[in-house]
Amino acid sequence: MLTERQLLILQVIIDDFIETAQPIGSRSIAKKNSIMYSPATVRNEMADLEDMGFLEKTHSSSGRIPSEKGYRYYVDHLVSLKETMSNIKIVENVMREGLFEFEQIVQSSAEILSEITNYTAIILGPEVFETKLKQLQIVSLSPHTAVAILVTNTGHVEHRSFSVPEEINSSDLEKMVNILNDRLYGVPIFKLHEKLNTELINLMGSYVTDFETSFNYLKAVFFTDNPIKLYFGGKTNILMQPEFNDIEKVRSFYSMIEKEDELANILKSDKDGIKVRIGHENEADAIKECSLISATYDLNEDQVGTIALLGPTRMEYRKVIALLNSLSSEMSDVMYKWHHHHE
Amino acid sequence: MLTERQLLILQVIIDDFIETAQPIGSRSIAKKNSIMYSPATVRNEMADLEDMGFLEKTHSSSGRIPSEKGYRYYVDHLVSLKETMSNIKIVENVMREGLFEFEQIVQSSAEILSEITNYTAIILGPEVFETKLKQLQIVSLSPHTAVAILVTNTGHVEHRSFSVPEEINSSDLEKMVNILNDRLYGVPIFKLHEKLNTELINLMGSYVTDFETSFNYLKAVFFTDNPIKLYFGGKTNILMQPEFNDIEKVRSFYSMIEKEDELANILKSDKDGIKVRIGHENEADAIKECSLISATYDLNEDQVGTIALLGPTRMEYRKVIALLNSLSSEMSDVMYKWHHHHE
DNA sequence: GTTAGCACTCTTAGCTAACGAGTGCTAATG
DNA sequence: CATTAGCACTCGTTAGCTAAGAGTGCTAAC
Known part of the structure; x- marks a missing residue:
């Protein structure tokens, strides 16, 4: 429905605005190399593009x-997914630094991603x-305190200190941890809770005295579901964007960034592939002047996470989309x- | 050197400015209940206070x-350390939540502190x-990867994943860890490095083959000195302060906040007690429009850490000092x- | 279909005048 | 002699005005 020429002009305007953040007039457009028409012609096309809703004026x-x-x-229509970036291999670079923990890789990737894009x-x-x-373990620290450690096959370690109540027998705990280790080795983390409550609940009773208290206590210590974590990079980059010279917008932006659970929900809902949310397409009021581009990554077709970039609506979509595309497959x-x- | 009346007026001006962030004139001061003099008198005193350098005008x-x-x-002169706050017990409240890990206690305390003060x-x-x-441990994840876990008597857990190079024998590692556990149990963390390099270096050679590579590798894995950590609360609170309506000041503020090592050095240098750095008394340029109030906390007279609040020079010194005083003893x-x- | 020409619109910067908050000084007061 | 009333003065703020400039929309000519 747009003519070749309108397409070209739209593209030039957007590219220019992304770069300068300033409104652009017909004369400046006509001067560009790719434009072979006079300002007047461009003006007419711009008026049409505005009528169709693709352009706006800041004042008459x-x-x-x-x-x-x-x-x-x-x-x-104008950004192709196939456009390959200059092939920046973020994860590769991160791993070359000798980082082996997934948390660290993810954190570093977020930081690099924010540095590249601002x-x-x-x-x-x-x-x-x-x-x-992989392993459960309780290390006793003092008669009444201990730390519980859980290791997964990916090298993720969780730990939690707790105080051991008087009424719980520390040898009971020990026995129980031994049993758990035996029975739970290799069980997927997300099935732990279920498995505990079905298969193991009976077994445990026969081994230890004062069964219920200890067991419940242990469950509370080891198996609190921890929320999915968000990793950030470049939280302060937004301050560099001219559209955020207004402190009110900055406040609004940070109020959003701090609501991690809300952000997580937005990102979790993503389907496969790259999703672009522009300005008011965002549901959250606080980022209605921002664009949020996200890409999922997966393992054996199961989606396991999302990478996203949050910036002004005047975003370098071309670059960002290519980058996220490449990072998500990495x-x-x-x-x-x-x-x-680690199979 | 200041008269009673000058002191009173200075105090009224500062208290008012801390509250309103606006310059205050003689008429408004004279209207306050505690001031029994006419605007003219107050004006004269204000001129004197300005001559002495205690006050400024924003314009003539x-x-x-x-x-x-x-x-x-x-x-x-006007803030007394003895002024007890409404006795807010931050740590007590945090611990009542059932947090037992020191990291968590510190993090929560920082958050509460920032909420109370803004x-x-x-x-x-x-x-x-x-x-x-307390314990060293290596959990093998796959033939060529493993995670090293270090537990201290305070329940602190550190872990690091690493890949095991071909040339290192995994049973060597195991033996070595066993020995280390035996010999290093109860050794203060800060002495680990020293102890390893003196007493143990010989011992190890006799037990394991291909000694040096494995040992060096293990040392690198377990004993990278990790920098002292900073815990933040309320990083975005500064956006609420009217003096930071200028985005440039916000940028400068965050550039400082991000230099964690520099901040750590500033705070580490603190001597016992409460230290107040007002505006240009701060060495770092980026916070010359801020005040930094810090208090140390200790264990058996050894100073172990610092609590600080960073805000505009127009800070509620009275409240902040009392709060930090109480929190540091907590x-x-x-x-x-x-x-x-955990003795 | 394209473009030159031109009137029109709106922002920006600079200037001026009126206003008001607050000062500093002087002279009067108790 | 400390205090205060009175008043001229200063300076920032605001509103209104003008001129310049960037850009548009329309019309008529190419």
Whole structure:
């Protein structure tokens, strides 16, 4: 429905605005190399593009800026997924640093992603259903305190200190941990709770005295479900964007960033592939002047996490989409290798 | 050198400015209940206070605002350390939530501190020289990867995943870890490195083959000195302060917050007690428009950490100083109890 | 279909005047 | 002699005005 020429002009306007953050007029457009028409012609096309809702004016005699609909069209029709970036291999670089913990890889990737783009990087997950229990352990610290340690086959370590109540026998705990280790080795983390409550609940009673108290206590210590973690990079990058010179917008932005659970829910709901939310397409009010681009990564077709970039609506969509595309397949690769390595 | 009346007026001006962030004129001051003089009298005193450097004008016919010297005098002479707060017991409240890990206690305390004050809370440490090694462990994940876990007597757990190079024999590692556990149990963490390099280096050779590689590798895995950690609370509180409506100041503030090592150095240098750094008394340029109030906490007279609040120079010194005073003794108490509990 | 020309719109910067909050000084007061 | 009333003065703020400039929309010519 757009002519070749309108397409070209729209693209030029958006590219220019992404770079300068300033409205652009017909004269400046006509001067670009790719434009072979006079300012007047461009003006007519711009008026049409505005009528169709792809452009806006900041005031009646200003140059044009892209509307959100304009960005949407740009993203849908003018940005190709196949455009390969200069092939920046983020994860590869991170791993070359000798980082082997998944948490660290993810955190570093988020930081690098934010450095490359100057936006705020957010990584969700990984929530790996194949993660299996490697070892449970309780280290006693004093007569009445201890620390519980849980190790998974991916090298993830969780720990929690707790005080041992008077009424719980420390040798009971020990016995129980031994049994648990025996029976739960190799069980996927997400099945632990279930398995405990069905198969093991009977078994335990026959081994230890004062069964119930100890068991419940242990369960509370080891198996609190921990929420999926968000990793951030470049939280303060938004301060560099000229559209955030207004402190009110900055406040709104950070109020959103701090609601981690809300952010996690938004990102968790993503389907496979790359999703672009432009301005008011975002449900959360606080980021209605931002764009959120996200990509999922997966393991054996199960989606395990999401990578996202949050910046102004005037975002370098082309670059960002290519980057997220490449990073998400890198992440999936790592997940795959990791998984097979620790099978 | 200041008369009773000058003191009173200075105090009223500072208290008012701390509350409103606006310059105050002689008429408004004269209207206050505690002031029994006419605006003219107050004006004369204000002129004197300005001559002495305690007050400033924003322009030649504005009301007065406190100078940094004014705040300094206020803090030194008008704020008493004995003023007890409404006795908010931060740590007590945190621990009632059932948190037992020191990291968590410190983190929660920082968050609460920032909520109470609306400034940014920074807690350094604890750097406990009495912390002792409880257990070392290596959990093998796959033929060529493993995770190293170190537990201290305070329930602190550190872990690090690593890949085991081909040339290292995994049974060597195991033997070595056993020996280390035997010999290093109860050794203060800060002495680990030394002890390894003197007493143990010989011992190890006799037990394992291919000694040096494995040993060096293990050392690298277990004993990378980790920098002292900073815990933050309320990083975005500064956005609420009217003096930070200028985005440039916000940028400068965050550039400082991000330099964690620099911040840590500043706080580490603190001597016992409460230290107040007002505006340009701060060495770091980026926070020359801020005040930094810090208090140390200790264990058996050894200083182990610092609690601080960073906010605008127009800070509620009275409240903040009382709060930090109380929190620092709470922290010291906890450290003491903790230490004896895990003796 | 394209473009030159031109009137029109709106922002920005600079200037001026009126206003008001607050000061500093002087002279009067108790 | 400390205190205060009175008043001229200063300076920031606001509103209104103008000129310049960037850009548009329309019309008429190419």
